[in-house]
Amino acid sequence: MILGGFPITEVFLIVATLLIVSVLASRVSDRFGVPALLFFLIAGMLAGSEGPGGIYFDDFKLAQAVGVVALVFILFAGGLDTQWSRVRPVLWEGAVLGTLGVLIGAIAAGLFAHLVLGMPLLVGLLIASIGSSTDAAAVFAVMRSGGFRLRGLLAPLLELESGSNDPMAIFLTVGCLQLITVPGASPLDLVVRFFVQMSLGVLIGILAGKLAARLINRLRLGYDGLYPVVTVATVLLVYGVAETVGGNGFMTAYVFGIALGNQQFVHKRSLTQFHDGLAWLMQIVMFLALGLLVFPSELAPNMGVGLLFTAFVMFVARPISVFLCMLPSKMHLREKLFVSWAGLRGAAPIVLATYPALAGIPEAREIFHIVFFVVLVSVLAQGATLTPVARWLKVLAAPGEADDGQSMHALSEQLRELVIPPDSSAVHRTVVELGLPEGFLIVLVRRERSSMIPNGNTRILAGDRLMVLAEDEIFNQVAGKLTHAA
Template sequence: MEGFSLTLQIVIAVFAGIGAQVLGETLKVPSIVFLLLSGLLLGSEGLGLLRPSELGVGLESLVALSVAIILFEGGLNLSLRDLGRVSSSLRNLVTLGTGLTLAGGGMAAHWLGEFPWQLAFLYASLVVVTGPTVIGPLLKQVAVDKQVATLLEGEGVLIDPVGAILAVVVLDTILNSNADAVVDVLVGLALRSAIGIGLGIAGGSLLGLALRRLNFLSEDLKNLVVLAGVWGLFGLSQMLQSESGLMTTVVAGIVLRDFSVPEERMLRRFKGQLTLLCVSVLFVLLSADLSVASIVALGWGSVLTVLVLMLLVRPLSVWLCTFNSNLHWRQKLFVAWVAPKGIVSASVASLFAILLTQRGYNGGDSLKAIVFLTIMMTVFAQGLTARWVANWLQITSEEATGAVIVGCNPLGRLVGRLFQEQGESVVMIDTDPDACALAEADNLPVFQSSALNADVLHEAGIGSVGTFLAMTSNGEVNSVLAQRAVEEFQPPRVFAVLPQSMPTAANGVKTKVNSAFVARLPIKTWNQYLTEGQMKLGRTVLGGEGLSFQQAHLQALIRAGELLPLLLRRSGRLQIARATEAWQQDDELVYILHDPRPKLLKRLSGSSSTSRLALEKLPEVEEVPLAAPTDKYPPVADPQL
C-alpha cells in the first residue's frame, strides 16, 4: 500500500501541475503562481494529499535529473548570435551582478532578517539566480522586444548553474569553517566551472556529431539518445565534482544548438515538453512540503529583506551592469523589475535545509522558508505586473514597426513601398537578381539571398521589426519560411501567402502564421495585373451605420477576384491585412482593384509620374463606392510594377 500511496502522490502532482499550466495559459498569468498555490493547497498545510517527505532520497534524485533537463533545454534555446547583441550586459549580470546580489542580499538578510552572517550569505547565494523556469513562460505571455527578452532569457539560463555552484561553495565553507573562506570560494567556483564547461563542450560536440551521423535512427529515438546523453553527462560531471553537472548541461545545450543539426526543431520541441512536465511536477511537490507557519514565523524583517533585494539590490545591479550598453532606460527598468526566482532556488534550498539539519546546524527550516518567501514575493509581484509594466514602458514587441518581406515580385514591391511611404523601415529579400534590381530601382533595401539563411535574416533586422511577410510565388516555400521565422526569431507578426491547397485553419493561433491578404491568393495573377497596369490603388475607412453592408460588399468583390486588401490601419498601427480579418469600426483599408479597361491601359502605357505611391495622398472614400470602378482612385502607372 505504501508503494501505491507514493504512485498516487506522483499522479496527483502531475495532474495538479498540468492543470496549473492550463489555467495559467488560459488566464494569461504566469503558471508558477498557480503551481505554488496548488502545492500549498494539496500539501501538509492544506488538504494533506501530497507528502513529498515520504519520497525520501527519491525526491532529491527527481529534482536533480529534472533540473538537468530544464537547464539543457534552456541552453538549447540560447542563440549565440542573439547573445552577441547583449554580450557585455549579460556577462556583467552573470559575474558582477552575482557578486552584487550576494553582497547586498547577505547584508539585508543579516541586518533586516536577523540571520547569522553564515546563513545570510547562504540565503543570498541561493537567490542570485533568476530561473528560466519562470522567465521563459513569463516572456511568452508578455511579449517584450527582442533585446530585452534575449538578455533576460540568457541571464536566467546562464546564472542558474553559476548560482547553484556558488551556493554549494558557500555551504561547503560553512560546513568546513576551519578553511580559508575566500580561497575556498574562489577555488570551488573555478574547479566546478572548469569541469562543467570542459565536459559540456566535449559532450555537446559528441551529441551533435552523433545526431549528424546516426541517420538510420528515427527522430523519436534520436530524441531519447540525446536525453540519455544529457543525463549521462550530468551524472559523470557530478561524479567528478559535486554540483558541476548543472554547468555541464547548460554548455552542452549551447554547443549542440551551434551544430545546427537537422533534428534541432524536433529536439527542442521534445525537450520543451519534458521541461514543462518537470517544472510542473517539481514546483507542486516542493511547495507542498513548505510550512506556512515557518514563513509566518520569519516576521516582517524577512519581508523587508526581500523588498530590499527587489527594489534596491536588483535595480542597482542592473544599472551598473548595463551602464555602457545601448539599452535605453525603459528597457533597463523592465530588466531591473523582472527577476523572479525559480525551481533551482527552491530545490537547492530544500536540499540545504536537510543537509544543515543532518550536520547539526540550526536554521535550515528558516533558510528554506525565506527562500520560498522570496520566490512567492517575486513571482506574485513581478509576474502579475510584468505585462502592465511592459505596456507602461512601451517596450512590448507589438509596438515594433517595420517589415522584412521575402519576395521582390511586383506585389511584394508594392507592399514594401506602401510601408516605406509611411516612414516604416522595409527590407526585401529575394534570390532573383532581376527582381532585386527592380526593388533597388524603387529605393527599397534588398538582400539578394535565400531567406533560409539565418545570417541574412539577422542582418536584415528580423530581430527588431514588427512584421515578417513571405510572399514568393511558391506557397509551400512561403509556409516553410514563415514557420521557421516563428520558431527561430519570433517576430510579433508573421504572414505568408500560403499554398492554395492548404486549408485556412492550418494557420491557426498555435502556429502563429497568418495567411496574408486573402485565403488561397492567386499571387501570379495579381502580379500579372500589376505588371500590365490592370489595377488601381484605393483606400476606404470603414464606419457608420453601413459597416455590415460595407464588409459584405468588399467581401463580394474579394470573392469575385476583383479586389485584394493589402494593408489595414487600426488604432494608428499599420499592418498586413489578414485573410481571416474581422474588420472593425474606423478601420482604414488599403486595397488594389482589378481594372482591365482598355482606355485605362492606354492611359497607363505612357505615364510614369505616379510611380511613387504615397499612402497619405490616396483619397478618402466616404462609404463603399466600389460597385463599379471609378476614376476616384488614382491609377498606378508604373509598368515596372
C-alpha cells in the same frame, strides 16, 4: 517520507491528478497574466499534509535528488532553444549579469539579512545565494500570455542571464555551506574553485555539443523514438563527466544545450520540442515538491522576515546588481529598469533550498521558509505586473517590429522552389550532410509524382524539387552551392 502507506495504484492516481491539475491551471495563468508556476506551487500546498490532499512529504534528500535531475534538463532545454545569433550581441552583458550580478545581489541581500534582520553573516549570505537566480522562462510565459514581445535585445539578454546565473547561484550556495560547516575553510580556495569549475564546465559543454551532433547524425537508428533516449542519456552523461572531473555540471548542461542546438542534426525540431516538454514536466514536479514540503502552520512565524527579505531583494539588491553590471552598457535607462524588475525566481531556488537541511544547518527550516516567500512573492508580484511595467517603461516591441514569430503572410512570400540538377554536389547526400544555415529551411521535397516532408536523414536525389523557406540573400547564397556541379 513520501506518500507513505499509499498503494502504488493510489500513488499513480495522485501523481496523475496533480500533473493534470497543474497543466489545466496554466490555462488560468494565461488569462490573468500570472506565471503558471504559481499554480503549480499552490497545487502542491493543497495536496500537502495540511491541505485537503493530506499527503505527508518531508524527504529533503529525495526532493534534492529529483531537483538536481530536473534542473539539469531545464538548463539543457534552455540552452538547446537558444539561438547563438540572438545572444551573441549581449554575450558580455548576459555573462556579467549571470555571474558578477549574482554575486553583488547575494552580498547586498546577505548584508541586509545580517545587519537588519539579525541573522549570522554566513547564514544571511547563504539565504541570499539560494534565492539569487532568475527564471527567464517565467518572464517570457507572462509576456506571451498577453501577446506582447520585448523590443531590442532585452529578450536574449534575460534568456542568457537566466541560463548562466543558475550555476553561479549553486556555486555560491555550496560555497557558503562549506564556510559554515567546515572550520578553517578559505574563501580564496572558493575563488580558485569557481574559475576552475566554470572553465571546465564551458569547455566540456562545447566539446560535448560538437561530439553529440556528430553522434546523432551517424547513428541512423531504425526507430525515430530512440533519438530522445539518446539525448536524455547524453545529457546525464555529460553532467556526470563534468562533475567527476571537477567542473560545474549545471554550467556544462546549459553550454552543452547551446552548442548542440546551434548545429544541424537529424530530428532537431522534434528533439527540441521533446526537451521543451520535458523541461515543463520537471518544473511542474519541482514546484509541486516545494508545495508539498511547505507546512503552512510553520510559515506564520517566518512571514515578517520573509517578506522584508523578499522586498529588499526585489527593490534594492536586484536593481543594484543590474545597474552596476550594466554601467558600460549602451542600453537605455528604461531597459535597465525593466531588467531589474524582470528577475523572477523559478526552479533553482527550490532545489537549493533543500541543501541546508541535508548539510545539517540548524536554521534549515527557517531558510527554507524564507526562500519559499522569495519564490512566491516574486512569481506573484513581479509576474502579475510584468506586462504593465513593460508597457509603462515602453520596452514592448511595436506591432510591426521584426521578430522570430513572423506572420504567415510574410512567410509565404519567402517560400520558393529549387530544382536539384543531376550534376549537383547535393545529390545522394542527406539534408544534415548539406550543412544548411539556420535561415534556410527545406519544408517539402517533390519527387516525381510524390511529395514528402524531409528530415535530417532524407537523401536528396537528382531532379528533386525542394520547397525552401528562406530570405533572399540566404536563398541565393545556398541555392548557388546546391546547384553547383560536384
